[in-house]
Amino acid sequence: MVTQNVWHGAADYQIKVKGKLGNQWSEWFEGMTVTSEGAVTTISGRVVDQPALHGLLVRIRDLGLPLISVERLESEQNNKKK
Amino acid sequence: MKDEQYPLLATKLYIPQPRSDIVQRNHLIDRLSDGISKKLTLISAPAGFGKTTLLSEWISRCQIPVAWISLGKGENDFVQFITYLVAALKRIEESIGQTALSMLQSPQLPEIEPIVINLIKEIADIPNDLMLVFDDYHAIDTDKIHKIIELLLDYLPAHIHLVIATRADPPLPLARLRVGSQLTELRAADLCFTADETTLFFNKIMNLKLSGHDISVLESRTEGWIAGLQLAGLSMQGREDVPSFIKTFAGDDRHVVDYLAEEVLNIQSEKIQNFLLQTSILNRLSAPLCDFVTNNKGSQEILNDLERANLFIVPLDNKRYWYRYHHLFADLLQQRLRQTQSDLVAELHKRASNWCRQNGLEDEAVNHALATQDFERVALLIAEQADTIWERGEHAKFKHWLEKLPADLIFSKPQLSVLQAESLLIRWRLDAAEQSLQVAEQALNPGPDHATESSLIEQAQLSNSDRMKMLGRIAANRSLIASFREDVAGIIQHANRALEFLPEQELTWRSTVAITLGDGHSIKGDLKTAYQAQLEALEACKMSDNDFLLLIANANLAVTLRQQGRLQQTLEICQQQVQLANESGMSQTIVVGWLLAIWGEVLAELNNLDGAIDKARTGVEVTERCGDVGMLCKSYLCLMRVLYSMGNMTDTEEIFLRLENISRQSDITIKTASMIAAWQARIWLAQGKLETASQWIVKHGLEVEGALQFAHEDETIVLARILIAQGRLDEAIDLLDRLIKECEAGGRITALVEMLLIQALALRAQGNPDKAMVILRKTLSIAEPGGFVRIFIDEGPPVAELLEALLDDNTDIPRVYVKKLLSAFRLSKLIRTDEGLVERLSERELEVLGFIAAGLSNKNIMEELFISMSTVKTHLSHIYSKLNVNSRTQAILKAKELDLL
Numbered sequence: 001m002v003t004q005n006v007w008h009g010a011a012d013y014q015i016k017v018k019g020k021l022g023n024q025w026s027e028w029f030e031g032m033t034v035t036s037e038g039a040v041t042t043i044s045g046r047v048v049d050q051p052a053l054h055g056l057l058v059r060i061r062d063l064g065l066p067l068i069s070v071e072r073l074e075s076e077q078n079n080k081k082k
Numbered sequence: 083m084k085d086e087q088y089p090l091l092a093t094k095l096y097i098p099q100p101r102s103d104i105v106q107r108n109h110l111i112d113r114l115s116d117g118i119s120k121k122l123t124l125i126s127a128p129a130g131f132g133k134t135t136l137l138s139e140w141i142s143r144c145q146i147p148v149a150w151i152s153l154g155k156g157e158n159d160f161v162q163f164i165t166y167l168v169a170a171l172k173r174i175e176e177s178i179g180q181t182a183l184s185m186l187q188s189p190q191l192p193e194i195e196p197i198v199i200n201l202i203k204e205i206a207d208i209p210n211d212l213m214l215v216f217d218d219y220h221a222i223d224t225d226k227i228h229k230i231i232e233l234l235l236d237y238l239p240a241h242i243h244l245v246i247a248t249r250a251d252p253p254l255p256l257a258r259l260r261v262g263s264q265l266t267e268l269r270a271a272d273l274c275f276t277a278d279e280t281t282l283f284f285n286k287i288m289n290l291k292l293s294g295h296d297i298s299v300l301e302s303r304t305e306g307w308i309a310g311l312q313l314a315g316l317s318m319q320g321r322e323d324v325p326s327f328i329k330t331f332a333g334d335d336r337h338v339v340d341y342l343a344e345e346v347l348n349i350q351s352e353k354i355q356n357f358l359l360q361t362s363i364l365n366r367l368s369a370p371l372c373d374f375v376t377n378n379k380g381s382q383e384i385l386n387d388l389e390r391a392n393l394f395i396v397p398l399d400n401k402r403y404w405y406r407y408h409h410l411f412a413d414l415l416q417q418r419l420r421q422t423q424s425d426l427v428a429e430l431h432k433r434a435s436n437w438c439r440q441n442g443l444e445d446e447a448v449n450h451a452l453a454t455q456d457f458e459r460v461a462l463l464i465a466e467q468a469d470t471i472w473e474r475g476e477h478a479k480f481k482h483w484l485e486k487l488p489a490d491l492i493f494s495k496p497q498l499s500v501l502q503a504e505s506l507l508i509r510w511r512l513d514a515a516e517q518s519l520q521v522a523e524q525a526l527n528p529g530p531d532h533a534t535e536s537s538l539i540e541q542a543q544l545s546n547s548d549r550m551k552m553l554g555r556i557a558a559n560r561s562l563i564a565s566f567r568e569d570v571a572g573i574i575q576h577a578n579r580a581l582e583f584l585p586e587q588e589l590t591w592r593s594t595v596a597i598t599l600g601d602g603h604s605i606k607g608d609l610k611t612a613y614q615a616q617l618e619a620l621e622a623c624k625m626s627d628n629d630f631l632l633l634i635a636n637a638n639l640a641v642t643l644r645q646q647g648r649l650q651q652t653l654e655i656c657q658q659q660v661q662l663a664n665e666s667g668m669s670q671t672i673v674v675g676w677l678l679a680i681w682g683e684v685l686a687e688l689n690n691l692d693g694a695i696d697k698a699r700t701g702v703e704v705t706e707r708c709g710d711v712g713m714l715c716k717s718y719l720c721l722m723r724v725l726y727s728m729g730n731m732t733d734t735e736e737i738f739l740r741l742e743n744i745s746r747q748s749d750i751t752i753k754t755a756s757m758i759a760a761w762q763a764r765i766w767l768a769q770g771k772l773e774t775a776s777q778w779i780v781k782h783g784l785e786v787e788g789a790l791q792f793a794h795e796d797e798t799i800v801l802a803r804i805l806i807a808q809g810r811l812d813e814a815i816d817l818l819d820r821l822i823k824e825c826e827a828g829g830r831i832t833a834l835v836e837m838l839l840i841q842a843l844a845l846r847a848q849g850n851p852d853k854a855m856v857i858l859r860k861t862l863s864i865a866e867p868g869g870f871v872r873i874f875i876d877e878g879p880p881v882a883e884l885l886e887a888l889l890d891d892n893t894d895i896p897r898v899y900v901k902k903l904l905s906a907f908r909l910s911k912l913i914r915t916d917e918g919l920v921e922r923l924s925e926r927e928l929e930v931l932g933f934i935a936a937g938l939s940n941k942n943i944m945e946e947l948f949i950s951m952s953t954v955k956t957h958l959s960h961i962y963s964k965l966n967v968n969s970r971t972q973a974i975l976k977a978k979e980l981d982l983l
Contacts, residue, residue, distance in 0.1 A: 019337030028417045039335045061249060063413055064128050064309065064339055 012073040013053060014044045017065040029056060040068065090366060090443065093398035093406075094157075095170050097150045097215075098138040103287055103392065105279050107136060110268060114140045117266025118211075118243050121235055122259055125247040127270040129410045130309025130339070133247045134217055134396075136273070141213070146243075147174050150215045153222060154365075156445060159478040160226040161186055164197060167214075167230075171205065174212060178204045184629060184668040185708075194226055196707040198233045200670050211241045219248035228253055235259070274306030288315040290324070299332050309410050313342035316393065317349070343414040346393070357384050358394065359423065362415030363430050363453070365446060366398065367405045374437040375430055428454040439463065444470075448483060457487050465497035472590075477505045496522040496544075496552045503559050512563050519556050526552055547585060554583030558595045565598045568751055573602030589626035596622045597635055604642060605753065607792030609829040613642050629666065633659060633673040640680050647831030647868035649684050656681035672713050675704025679717035686724040689871040689906050698724045711748040715741060719757055727872050729922070731768065738765060752793045760796035767803060775804050786813050790824050795833060802840060811848045815841060835865045835873055843880055851887075858884055859895060866899045874903050875910050882907045923964055928982065930957045935974045 020036040030052070032045035043060070047053045053070075060067060114136075117123045125133045141148050149170035157163050164186060168179030182201045205212070214234070222228070231254055234244060246252060259265035275283060280301050284290045292300075304310030314331065318324050327345075334341055347355055360376045361367055372381035385405055388395040394411040398404040407415065420427060435450035444467050451459040464471075464483055471480050480501055484492065492498045499522035506515040526549055544552070557580035564572030577599035584592050596619030603612035616639045623635040636659045643652040656677050663674045682698025685691075698721040705717040718741050725734040741758050744750070750758075759782055766775040784794075784801050798821060805814035818841040825834040838861040845854035865873070874881050885900050885907075910922075923931065933943045940954050947954075962968060965976045 019340070020335040021337050021340060024421050025340075025417060027420055028413075036335070041337070059413075062129055062409065063337070064130050064307070064410060065337060 010046055010048050012045065013047045013056075014042060014069075014071045014073055015056070015060065016068040016070075017041050017043065017060055018068055019065050021065075029059065032056070041065070090404070090446075091166075091169060093366060093404045094152050094154075094166060095150060095173065096152070096399050097141060097148055098134055098396070099400075100139045100142040101135070101392075104135060104139065105275070105283050105287065107139070107279065110136060110272065111140050111143065113266065113268065113272075115144070118144075118146070118213075119240070120259075120266055121238070121244060121264040122254075123243070123245045123266045123268075124251075124256065125245070125268045125273075126249070126251050127268070127273050128249050130307060130408075131270055131273040132308045133273070136268075137215065137217070137245065137247060141215075144213070146211045146213050148213045148215055149174055150217065153216055153218045155221055156479070158222050158224050158227070159476075160194065160224060160230070161476070161478065163222075163224075163227050163230065164201070168201070170214075171201075175204075175208050178208075180666065181668060181670050184666070185671055193708055194229055195233070196670070198230050199237065199707075202234065202237045205242060206237075206239045208242075211243070213243045213245060215245040215247070217247045219246045219252055220250040222252075273308070275301070275308055275311060276306070277301060280306070280311060283311060284315060288319060290315065290318055292324070292328075296325070296328050299328055303332050304338050307338065309408075310338040310342060312392075313339060313346055316391075317342055317345040321349070339410055339414060343411060344418070347415075347418065350393075354384060354388075357381070358415055359419040360426070360430055362407065362412055362419055363427070363450075364434060365406065365449070367395075367407070368403055371434070371437050371441075375433045377433075428456075432456070432459075435459065435463075445479070452483070452486055457491050461487060461491050461495050461498055464501070465495055468497045468501050471501060472504055477508055481505050493521055494525055496525040499525065500552060500555050500559070503556075507559060507562060510566075512566060515559065516563060519559055522552065522556055526556075550583050551585055551588065554580050554585070554588065555591060557583060558591050561595055561598045561602075565601050568605060570602050570605050573598055573605075577602065589622070590628055590631070593619065593622040593626045593628065593631050593635070597631065597638065600635075600638055600642075604638065605751075605793075607795070607824075607828045607830060609642055609646050613639070613646065616642055629668060630671070630673070633663065633668070633671065633677070637673050637677050637680070640677065644680065644684060645830055645832050647835065647865070647870065649687060649868045649870070652684050653681065656684070670704060670707070672705050672708035672710050675701045675708070676713045676717050677701070678704065679720035683720035683723050686727045687872045688869060689875070689910075691724070691728050694724045695728065711744060711750060712754065715744060715750055715754050715758070718744075719754075719761070722761060726764075726768075727876055731765075735765060738762065756794045757796045760800045763797075763800045763804065767800075767807060772804070772807050776808065779804060786817055790820060792824070792828070795821070795825075795830075799833065799837060799840070802837070802844075806840065806844050806847070811844050814844050815848070818844070831864060831868065832870075832873075835861055835870055838864070839873065839877055839881065842884065843877065846880070846884060854884065855888065855891070858888060862896055862899060866896050871903060871906050875907055879907075923961065923982065927957055927961050927964070930954070931961055931973065931977050931982065934958075934970050935977065 018039060019041060020039055021034055021041045022036070023034045025034045026032060029043050032043045032047075035042050035044075043056075047056065057067070057070070114123060125137065127133055141150075149167075151157070151166050151170050157166055164182060168182055171178045179201060181204070182197050185197045185200070216231075231244070231246075231252070235254070238244070256265060260267075277298070281294075281297050284292050284297055284300070300311065300314055304314065317331075318327055321327055331341065331345075347358065350358070357372070357376060357378075361372050361381075364371065364375065367385065369382035369385060372385070373379055385395065386402070387393075389397060389402070389405070394408050394415075395405050396408055398406055406412075431450045431454045435447045435456075438444070438447035438450060444463065448460055448463045448467075451457075451463055460483065464480070471477070484498070484502055484505070487498070492502060499518045503515040503518035503522065506512075506518060526544075557576045561573050561576035561580055564570075564576055577595050580595045581592065581599075584595070586592075596615065600612055600616035600619045603609075603615050606612075616635065620632075620635045620639055623632040626632075636655055640652050640655040640659075643649075643655065659677050660669075660674060660681065663669050663671065663677075668674060678697050678701030680701075682694045682696070682701060685694035685697060698717075702714075702717050702721050705714045708714075718737050722734055722737045722741070725737065738758075738761055741761070745755055745758050759778075763775045763778045766772075766778065779801055782797060784797060786801070786805070790798060798817070802814045802817050802821070805811075805817065818837050822834060822837050822841070825837060838857055842854045842857040842861060845851075845857060874885075882904060885904055888895055889897070889900055889904075929947070930943060933946060938946065940951065940958075943949075943954050944951050961973055965973055965980075967973045967976050
């Protein structure tokens, strides 16, 4: 279900990249949570809007981390109307 | 853009030098060389794949001149991009780009296509092969710039080759280029080190003597990623237990570069480690800057060592003054810095900002201040730069910074609000601009209820002269807004206030205001005052350094002189300015186009129709390419007048249709709209469509007894013409009396000549020949100084008759002038052919000619035109004799030759 806030609203994202990074990288990724399992790192948390999402992806790109997946999570917070 | 103005310019254009200690990748170099004959070479791979290294190696072997631009976020603006492109090209061919740069100087947002096409033409003229290299193209995400690259790809000739190195595929028509075999692509898979290359790298270059097994482990762990292999090499150099390093590395999941960078960092001395971490915040490094930021001496030595060891650092010039970190490592170092010494980060940025500010790197100073969210400081820095931002048209950059500042900060700093207003103005957001101006005004003159602590501090910080300057700029902006809205009272009020407050040194602002003031008086129709004001504006513009403003001031003056009937002086300005523009490379700017059109129109008035049509058409060509609707319309109006005087009704109507189209789709001034409407009616009158013209009067709400408005003068004159055609002579003469009075008061000689002439004709038609003569004499005495000719001839044979009658008079008349006009009348009936002058065909004769060409028989023609057979034959015989032919066939051929059909 796509809510009204898809374009400008904040949402929770889960981004998976190849390569293990520790949580000390959290601040580098604007405060997102950085966890890893084997050689795959998951960067997750609240992203303010689409431009912020693209900015995040550029940071990931510029570190040379191959992108595996980008998933927008449906949560109750997302579905809340303003 | 001069080097002294921007110290880092050279570093952006610096072609990286090839290094001796790298793996030769001949197979890739061969592919690149093979690709030169195609339009585009694209090297698209993530950071750390050796794109720049490969390119620099290739270029050094290539022998083709190269224009190189290392792109960054600062170039992500159309104006900046073109400026850098021109700077890079100038290194190959000094004379390139003058016109493009001058077109960028336009006070409104410049149009992409004309500038780029002009630049492309100049580039195409370079006889030798040339390569244009854009490194780090992923920094660009502006559509306008992608458009520039597309235009380059479409229009550049074969001997100019484009190279783009990027981390992300650019949104260009790559598929099309692939299909057309115009693209050479090197991607990550191509750029990975092969097994052989890895071996060469470790054992020859890094001198490590690894086993085949070790090498393959490393290769597999890094997947051939050059940055990873390089770091691995650095980690292993000078290490005792290489095998155990490899084993640990292979067994660790950590992101390659993250792991290895730490390894490499850890084996450096503490001094170097600190240096690396602390200077990692810098975009560009130099020894003095690093000393300042690290609070240490000896940075030069460290930089030299780092370069020698090939550790993270890339030189940006030949003098070994500026460096940068390799992109990947800068990020890693910064992250590590934040992790280990986070409390130091803000302080480091602050030091960097200070040094940059003191050393003329204003953009970097602002960026560092932004990095620590020290908005007060950012505001201060921007305010300091306010003047240069405006002068250089760097509005995009300013808008970008402004978006990051909190609103109340902008509120409290008048310099920022004014800049914001200007930035909005340039994008035609007049209401928003006015709001910002009000905010600025409030900050400068806080009323009792607005006196907060911060604004008081503001007031204390602003010196009195700064305050005056700000108030002057606010008024200047208001006068611009008023001029866009054609609010004459507003223009004059605000312009005068601005000139009162703006200090003498504010040359560009004072010139702009002076120009608007001249406009204001001109819109009112008060030519005498307008002339004075425009002369002063011209003087002001001469002192400012702005060629564009100078052109506008001259053009405005030329128009006023034309309206005042000072034709020779108008010509002088046009000639002089066009010549200067040609010399300074500004010949393609829109104002020059307009000047050419004005020039053409004056030549038409002086009855030099050949010269006139040439200039007018050229002028229109230039203005058509630029975006300014107002000047385009004015140029079309000039061209239309020339065509009309030449009797070329077809083209006159065509240009009119274009004008009508524009007036429907865009915002034009009231005066221009009125001139277009007047022409509509005039064309109908010329076509004999009196009924339609009469309806036009009602449609445009024109009343014979209505109040006269200068803005609608052209329409009112045509109204008088229609009245005459309708036979309402008394009304026409009365209306003209009123018009003439207004015109004389305003000094509008050209319009006056037309009005008097029509009135003379009306009086004659009324059966009042004596009065007609009186008016005619008055017309001649007013028209003679300027040398008006065509305005008489365009009124047709009745005027010639009046003039002949005047000659018989023995009273005091300008004989020479009258004779000149009469001989011009005689010549005008003739058209020029290869055999000499031939008498012009009448409208009816042209009609018959048309029917012959369509294959109609004499009988058909008779039926079509409701005339007798003998009349048809008479027409034919006139046609034959005028065209000097003997048969229908010959007549048709001749007519086609002379373009009569």
